[in-house]
Amino acid sequence: MLNDLLIAFQAVATFENFLIMAAGIWGGVIIGAIPGMTGTMAVTLALPFTFYMQPIPSILLLVALYKGSTYGGSVSAILIKTPGTASAACTTLDGYPLARQGKAGKALNMALYSSCTGDFISNISLIFIAAPLALLALRIGPPEYFMLMVFALTTVAGVSGRSLLLGLVSACLGLLLATVGEDMYGSFRFDLTVDMQGGLAVAPVLIGLFAIPELLKIVVFRNTEAQKPMQLGDNKVTRAELRRSLKSMLKGSMIGVVMGAIPGIGPSAAAFSSYGEAQRSSKHRENFGKGEVEGIAASESANNGCCGSTMIPLLALGVPGDVITGVMLGAFMIHGMTPGPMLFENNLHEVYMLFIGMLFSSILLFGAGKATMRFFSHISRIPPGLMAPIVLILCLFGIFSISNSMYDVIVLLAMGVFGFFMFLFAIPAAPFLIAFILGPMLEENLRRALAISRGDPSILVSSPITWLFASLAVFVIVITIRQQLKKAKA
Amino acid sequence: MGIARGVIITALFGFVLLVLIPIYVPRPSFIPGFAPPPDMWPRTVSIIGMVLGLLLLGLSFSKKTQAIADPEDAGSIRGDTPLPTLLLRFGWSVLAFALFVAAVSLLGFLLASILLLVAMLVLTGYWRNRWVALIVAVALPLLLYLFFSSALNTRFPTGSLLRALGV
Numbered sequence: 001m002l003n004d005l006l007i008a009f010q011a012v013a014t015f016e017n018f019l020i021m022a023a024g025i026w027g028g029v030i031i032g033a034i035p036g037m038t039g040t041m042a043v044t045l046a047l048p049f050t051f052y053m054q055p056i057p058s059i060l061l062l063v064a065l066y067k068g069s070t071y072g073g074s075v076s077a078i079l080i081k082t083p084g085t086a087s088a089a090c091t092t093l094d095g096y097p098l099a100r101q102g103k104a105g106k107a108l109n110m111a112l113y114s115s116c117t118g119d120f121i122s123n124i125s126l127i128f129i130a131a132p133l134a135l136l137a138l139r140i141g142p143p144e145y146f147m148l149m150v151f152a153l154t155t156v157a158g159v160s161g162r163s164l165l166l167g168l169v170s171a172c173l174g175l176l177l178a179t180v181g182e183d184m185y186g187s188f189r190f191d192l193t194v195d196m197q198g199g200l201a202v203a204p205v206l207i208g209l210f211a212i213p214e215l216l217k218i219v220v221f222r223n224t225e226a227q228k229p230m231q232l233g234d235n236k237v238t239r240a241e242l243r244r245s246l247k248s249m250l251k252g253s254m255i256g257v258v259m260g261a262i263p264g265i266g267p268s269a270a271a272f273s274s275y276g277e278a279q280r281s282s283k284h285r286e287n288f289g290k291g292e293v294e295g296i297a298a299s300e301s302a303n304n305g306c307c308g309s310t311m312i313p314l315l316a317l318g319v320p321g322d323v324i325t326g327v328m329l330g331a332f333m334i335h336g337m338t339p340g341p342m343l344f345e346n347n348l349h350e351v352y353m354l355f356i357g358m359l360f361s362s363i364l365l366f367g368a369g370k371a372t373m374r375f376f377s378h379i380s381r382i383p384p385g386l387m388a389p390i391v392l393i394l395c396l397f398g399i400f401s402i403s404n405s406m407y408d409v410i411v412l413l414a415m416g417v418f419g420f421f422m423f424l425f426a427i428p429a430a431p432f433l434i435a436f437i438l439g440p441m442l443e444e445n446l447r448r449a450l451a452i453s454r455g456d457p458s459i460l461v462s463s464p465i466t467w468l469f470a471s472l473a474v475f476v477i478v479i480t481i482r483q484q485l486k487k488a489k490a
Numbered sequence: 491m492g493i494a495r496g497v498i499i500t501a502l503f504g505f506v507l508l509v510l511i512p513i514y515v516p517r518p519s520f521i522p523g524f525a526p527p528p529d530m531w532p533r534t535v536s537i538i539g540m541v542l543g544l545l546l547l548g549l550s551f552s553k554k555t556q557a558i559a560d561p562e563d564a565g566s567i568r569g570d571t572p573l574p575t576l577l578l579r580f581g582w583s584v585l586a587f588a589l590f591v592a593a594v595s596l597l598g599f600l601l602a603s604i605l606l607l608v609a610m611l612v613l614t615g616y617w618r619n620r621w622v623a624l625i626v627a628v629a630l631p632l633l634l635y636l637f638f639s640s641a642l643n644t645r646f647p648t649g650s651l652l653r654a655l656g657v
Contacts, residue, residue, distance in 0.1 A: 219580070219613045400644065
């Protein structure tokens, strides 16, 4: 294997390949940082260009775009509280408060270090544990999936905001909204208009929920809220901060690796789970949500930790874990390669080239991140009164360009108003979002499990894995209630 | 605040459960095998939501338990600004959004975006820097329009009024 990797190293280490990967990373960071422009969009738009390229450079370009956009999402999440990608939504929780304290540079640096660490560990895991982990993920059936997602949702509801009850209400609202449109058996639900039969896309809901309420807050509370233009300010992450965050960073990377390897879970859930775990185990848990660098380390290492591991089921089993790896599957097939067990038989050299290229791209991500940080730091100097309307227009154009439909634009604006009401009632937005993303999968797995068991709900606690996740969910609820009762007494 | 929130949350989920689901989530006449019906999941979530709303409401009545239901007093977010002023500003914003959606079919996406941006800059108070605001309001949508329509081939609505005028 080592010999094969060395041969692949020689094949990848060309100026042309580096240029392609650098362009992909830098382009991805920029696209990910623009609200409304997602990593999916970047990869999809680049796909036609790969027709004219060699197979491996073309896949490396797509992977670089994916990695760059995953990190890029954190740039706007930190500077303007608008996650460029869904997986960066968790980074806003601590990144934006830190930016408001004049430490945007520190937040961006921590996001970059964590992203690169997560990414590198993810790539290593892809190389060494691809096949065994993918096989384990394949054994997870509908009841296990359902309980896993219930656990993820409970964790998110517990750690977002200060009330578990409000977190759960938020999750229920997200789950309910996710039912709009066609269900798994072809029935239409809540189709108040014809457009609603197609359901609600993630992008307008996500952007609407995070970006538009910020604008409305500036408009409505402009006399009561101090509007200090943000500075890049304190840039350096101190050794003490890095040491403090290292545990969360490594744990987050591993969470990202495991959750990324399970098809369908993806970086958003990984980021929130890692954040919850970091908050639970941190000595500074009271600072979470107020600008804690450990929170940024946890979420960013986890979301980039998924980048390599989402390739595990794709390469080993031919199963794409998310939309982006779905596009990559298409790219593989365009070049005559079929991901799956046979790929390791027929195209082993290409697979190793891809592994090595992905390791290189982690290093390139660091360089591109550092360079782009200075460029994007100018965003923080724009007054919020000007920036918020600019973000609104960016969102409108970005969202319209995804679907060429005014329906998504209306959803965007409506979700903005809804998000503002949630803010007024102190209902946290994060559980809503994660429930909205996981909702369809959660329901699908529940209905599949019930169909398998002929309507017997005991199937949901029928295996050791379901028991494990159910116990973890109960544990999170008990711990959160205990903490809240303690606080209430104090 | 806690009581009002509990009532609103309960009412919202109750409305979905008792009004929207019976009308907009029809049960098919034939469901194959033991597959659960399409309304099973929305009903379950609505019931859980209603229970949570009632729990919030119940906890808000006692001072001891209020801290669990309402740990951060959402009322404090408002500050000293009178409620009618806040409502007016919010109303203007929503009106601007609604007018934008209506104006797209009439004036096209570009012009409607420029007008929305002007309205938002006025509402955020940035319009004091009139020249900067005006340049941004015109240049930004124009640049985005050119980028998306040429590089990504996005076909933005042109507007019936402008089409009638031959623009």
